[in-house]
Amino acid sequence: MGRGAYGRREIPVLLGGLILLLSGGAAGCAAGTDSGRDGGNKDHLRVRTDPEPLRRRFGVLGELSEPHWLGYDVDEAGKRTLVPAPDSRIRLVGSARLPKGAVAAALAAGRDRQEPFEPAALTDIPEPLRASVPAGARWLHSAAYDARVLAPGPQTEVNASADGRFLLDEERDVVWFDTVFLYA
Structure with a gap:
């Protein structure tokens, strides 16, 4: 057989x-x-307080302290993932304190360049960050300032596919950032 x-x-x-x-x-x-890349189902909601990842991406802002931020893949947040997506859109959103007088200097530089800052409102604040938003903040925004902070440079790890907004509060020397980086 x-x-x-x-x-x-x-x-x-x-x-x-x-x-x-x-x-x-x-x-x-x-x-x-x-x-997963976003830390699992709910880890994208965990408020981070480590300044180093922000310093690497936003080096132009200078020394950051007291950060409260979230970093997660926009498309994968809250999902179970075993295989990373080919393109990742990473959102970094939150606030940090800047060195004393840094916001006043940025506002003066904007006036000198004929790129003034305009009053702006915070929008799309993730729930875990609501408690860290300074009460009574008077936010100012400039698209030219956004472009400068996100521009690739020697002290910044930013890729060419970054988009976002930076709002400044002069009284507290605080920056609010809401950015998305595309990693392909």
């Missing part, structure tokens, strides 16, 4: 390998809820 493609000894080995493969995949699916 002819032997099939697999003998008695190979079948248990193949079945064992299949079981290991499937259990590893199940473990990977479970891990996807906690360790």
